[in-house]
Amino acid sequence: MLGRHTAAGRRVALTALGALALTGVTSAGAAEPPPASSAAQTLGADRPPAAVLRALERDLKLKPGQAAERLVNEAEAGVRAGRLRNALGEHFAGAWLRGATSAELTVATTHAADVSAIKAQGAKAAVVKRPLTELQAVKKKLDAAAARVKTRDTPVWYVDVPTNRVVVQATKRSAATAFIEAAGVEGKGVGVRVSAERPRLLADLVGGDAYYIEGSARCSIGFSVTKDQQQGFASAGHCGSPGDSTAGSDMAEQGTFQASTFPDKDMSWVAVNSNWTATADVEGEDGQRTQVTGSVQALVGASICRSGSTTGWHCGTIEQHDTSVSYSQGTVNGVTETTVCAEPGDSGGPYVSGTQAQGVTSGGSGDCTDGGTTFYQPINPILSDFGLVLKTASAQAGTPAPEDNDAAETWTAGRVYEAGTTVTHAGVRYQCVQTHQAQGAWSPSATPALWQRL
Known part of the structure; x- marks a missing residue:
């Protein structure tokens, strides 16, 4: 939960979120696959929190029982996709999920001879022109061009694995064409999506139940972390700068930003004082908590839920990873786009798939009344860049190597x-x-x- 006092007085539990669990099937030529349930048990897919199931049923319009089935199917698909990625090597062109409950896995390859191996693992096969590494290289050229040219009218660009292309989202086609030419990627399979949406950062200057930066701006706590026995939490970089002080929802002194990166990335971490206790808990609906058990990255198409101090608990699906967003304050690369809604003040709040942590809210468009799009900064780069250890419900040992x-x-x-x-x-x-x-x-x-x- 966010900034709620415990019975001990001012000891306040920091909150976190989690993602889905995975189950294993081997790729072609590998050893016998583990039992389907072993991975689900390892990562918590077989025991999803009730708050996650209820929110998935509500926001994805699922019937009772379908949400639990979907999480297990997503878990199994994640392992199959990972093993096939390793087996296909340079031929691998991405993987994604489709279907409300079945979470049907599709794996793309550039080599037709791989089709039988993909199907043998229970996945659909798609033979495409460009490997994932080529698409990623094209996007990096767009990232580099964004540092030289204005991107106000081309606010989003990303690798779209289901269509086997890189997509530039623009407010007008001419702006997209100019951006593509500036990057030197004409004829490289770059598509254009025209949309009037302009994503914005989701922080604001009004009071509310969350944490406050320098006594005014409000953001949402992300995931509890530790570093060299110091407790704290991860959040968005645009929420504060190193040295900025933070306060809890009751304005009680809380901590200090230790590191922050924005733009390019949107990540930060805050070290808290002894009045606060890091937990694996995340605020769900009606005061109920869910717990994080790890940070395994979910596939495109997987279900995902978000918690925030403005709009609470909402769910949707992952649209694509490796997305770049041009906010008015600067460009952020490597974020993930989702169909989950959010509003100002939700920035920094956590995303989970099942019980696996995915990332913290960066920005988006729309709202939770009419629906919208959001982008999150993945959690694993935050942990790696800042040398943090995620606080989880399961036993965890060691510090960053x-x-x-x-x-x-x-x-x-x-x-x-x-x-x-x-x-x-x-x-x-x-x-x-x-x-x-x-x-x-x-x-x-x-x-x-x-x-x-x-």
Whole structure:
């Protein structure tokens, strides 16, 4: 919950959110897949919080029981997609989910010979022209161009894996054409989407139930974190600058911004004083809490829920990762777009899929009356950039590993691992299936949902 006092007096629990769990199926040529339930149990997909299920049923218009079914299906699909990504290598062109309850997985490849291997893992296969690495390279050229040219009329651009292209969202087509030419990516499969929407940051200057920066601006607490035994929380970078003081919802002294990045990224973390206690809890509906158990990144199309101090608890789906947004205050790269609504004051608040932390609110358009679009800063880069450890409900050991070659080779609790990374653990080589921060209970040998033995 956000800034609520405990029975002990001024000890206040910091809140956090979580995402969906995953279940494993092997890619072609791999060892026998783990039982479908093993990954769900590891990551919490088999026991979703009631607040998550109710909100998913409400916002995604699901019948009773369908939300729980969807979370398990998303979990299984996440592992299959990760293992297929590792198996397909340079041919991999992305993965996504479709369907209200079935969460049907599609995996794209540039090589027709991969189709049978994809289907063998229970996924639909799409043969496309461009691998994901090529699409990411095109987007990076647009990112670079945004530093040289005005992007007021081209506020959003992203990798759209279902259509196998990079998309520029613009208020008018001529602006998109000029931006594409400035980046030198004409003829590179870049599409244009014309929309009048202009995303904005979601902080404001009115009072409310959240945390306050320098006694005035209001944002929402994201995820509880620790660093060298110092407790605190992650939030959005545009909420404050290093050294800015914060106060709780009752204006009681709370903490200080330790680090903040904005623009380019939208991330920060606040260290709190001894009156506050970091927990794995997140504020749900009607005062109920849900708990975070990890930070495994969800697929495009997966369900996701958000908590904020203005509008509370709302759900939707992930539209795309690796999105760039040009706000009037500056451009932010690498955020994720969702169909969840939000309003000013929700900035910094947490997103979860199931019980897995996904990110913190950056900005968006629309509102929670008529609907809207939001963007969140993924949580794993925040943990990695600032050397933070996510507070989770499950047992967790270790601090972020030092950034050196030896540490990168040996699996270490506290390090953020990207999908495809290889490590050594107990003398055995493993490849990462899902991007996540490693926990003490999540060693490669014990979590086939996250690691594939080589």
